[in-house]
Amino acid sequence: MTRSLVIAPQWIGDAVMSEPLLARLAARGETLAVAALPWVAPVYRAMPQVGETIELPFAHGRLDWSARRRIGRELRGRFDAAYVLPNSFKSALLPFLARIRLRTGYLGEARYGVLNRRLANVPGRPPMVAFYSALAGDGAAGDAQPRLHLDAARIAAAAQRAGVAPGGYWVFAPGAEYGPAKRWPAAHYASLARALHEQDGLPVLLLGSAKEAGLCREIALQSGAACEVLAGQMSLADSMALIAAARGVVSNDSGLMHVAAGFGVPQVALFGSTSPEHTPPLNPNARVIWLKEELQLDCAPCFARSCRFGHTRCLTEIAPQRAQDALLQAVAGRRTEPQ
Numbered sequence: 001m002t003r004s005l006v007i008a009p010q011w012i013g014d015a016v017m018s019e020p021l022l023a024r025l026a027a028r029g030e031t032l033a034v035a036a037l038p039w040v041a042p043v044y045r046a047m048p049q050v051g052e053t054i055e056l057p058f059a060h061g062r063l064d065w066s067a068r069r070r071i072g073r074e075l076r077g078r079f080d081a082a083y084v085l086p087n088s089f090k091s092a093l094l095p096f097l098a099r100i101r102l103r104t105g106y107l108g109e110a111r112y113g114v115l116n117r118r119l120a121n122v123p124g125r126p127p128m129v130a131f132y133s134a135l136a137g138d139g140a141a142g143d144a145q146p147r148l149h150l151d152a153a154r155i156a157a158a159a160q161r162a163g164v165a166p167g168g169y170w171v172f173a174p175g176a177e178y179g180p181a182k183r184w185p186a187a188h189y190a191s192l193a194r195a196l197h198e199q200d201g202l203p204v205l206l207l208g209s210a211k212e213a214g215l216c217r218e219i220a221l222q223s224g225a226a227c228e229v230l231a232g233q234m235s236l237a238d239s240m241a242l243i244a245a246a247r248g249v250v251s252n253d254s255g256l257m258h259v260a261a262g263f264g265v266p267q268v269a270l271f272g273s274t275s276p277e278h279t280p281p282l283n284p285n286a287r288v289i290w291l292k293e294e295l296q297l298d299c300a301p302c303f304a305r306s307c308r309f310g311h312t313r314c315l316t317e318i319a320p321q322r323a324q325d326a327l328l329q330a331v332a333g334r335r336t337e338p339q
Contacts, residue, residue: 001029005079005095007105008036008044009086010060011177012236012255013279015043016262017128018085020144022049024136030081035094042237043259046148056094063090072097083135084115104135125278125303145282148262150244158241162205162230166245170196170204173249173256174219175212175231179305181273182252184315184323186215190222191320192250196327197226202247205230207239207256248327257281266330268323272315275301284335287326289318 004025008015015036026032026049033052034044037060044053056071058064068090075098082095087108095103096114104117111118122131129144159166174189176182193204203226206216210232220227234242240259243249249260249267253274260267261281269281271290278301280288291314292300300314307314 001031002081003079004030004032004081004083005075005098005100006032006034007082007084007086007091007094008034008040010037010040012040012043013258014085014128015040016146016148016255016258017279018132019047019146019148019262020129021083021132021136022047023144023147024133024138025083028138033079039236042235042240043148045237046150046240046262048149068093069097085132085135087121089114104137125275127277128279129282145284146258146262148240148244148259150241155241155245158234158238159245161238162234162242164203164205167247169202169246171207171243171246171249171260172204172219172227173207173251173254174215175208176252176254181302181304181307181312182254183215184252184270184272184318186218187222188318188320188323189219189250192323193219193223193226195320195324197224203228205242205246207231207234207242248331250323250327253279261286264336266327266334268326268330270315270318270323272312273300273302273304273307285330285333287330289322289326290314291317
């Protein structure tokens with residue numbers, strides 16, 4: 001049996017979209033360990049095919065040469081193969097320092113010495129699930145749905161900490177790390193929260209990082225009694241559990257959007273500056289709203305942090321009523337598939 005080490009990407013959404021690759025590797029008999037930064041490690045703990053998650057003590061943007069050498073020495077003799085998902089040179093160093101025999105990844109930053117099975121770089125912005133799945137090298141199609149799983153006790157414990165019952169709340173994830181051109185307006189989120197709360201009385205939980213707590217407080221202030229701000233107060237693991245048991249989720253194109261997709265939760269994904277052709281929520285219960293064709297926006301997708309025209313029509317013109325209709329349709333048509 002092949003013992004394989006996977007070097008994880010650094011973003012939550014990319015981590016979710018790597019799951020079909022890991023499922024494929026496990027299905028052909030490889031035992032898997034994932035080396036991940038702490039803020040994405042909980043995603044891999046929700047993948048049953050991952051036998052071990054190794055948290056890396058590296059700082060974002062730094063080489064951390066001494067730590068890489070130390071961990072490389074500790075890993076020697078443990079693995080037969082490695083798959084390096086990020087394209088950076090430093091991400092390929094750990095398998096090289098660990099002397100893993102077969103080291104697979106994209107050429108990336110001219111990684112001729114540190115990788116010995118290199119795939120040609122893909123131009124443009126390819127669909128990410130297929131991009132990662134190609135590393136398996138078996139030529140199979142790469143459009144599988146990412147799947148995450150948490151046991152019922154883990155979900156119930158997170159719901160209890162949040163003061164809600166599984167299935168008895170909505171989740172909004174209004175943040176987007178990349179910038180405001182990916183964020184639906186706070187006033188629109190607040191309007192949608194009020195409408196949902198008036199309809200069924202269920203609370204709306206606002207999830208996100210500590211950086212997004214201010215945005216969530218702004219939404220809550222405008223939504224009356226509809227919202228509860230949990231951004232910055234819940235761990236990623238607890239946020240994932242709350243998403244798994246939500247009645248439905250509304251979000252921008254973000255990491256938590258992909259988490260909702262991984263759990264198959266009814267969801268509405270709101271796209272602005274980015275493209276659902278590149279990072280779609282691969283979920284039969286997802287409804288995507290993107291106004292590129294409808295508004296004939298030649299500027300979309302711009303992949304910019306801020307709108308260079310100053311209007312962000314791609315997001316501001318998505319009406320709250322439209323998002324509500326899409327969400328209720330997703331809930332009514334929910335398909336349940338085995339995790």
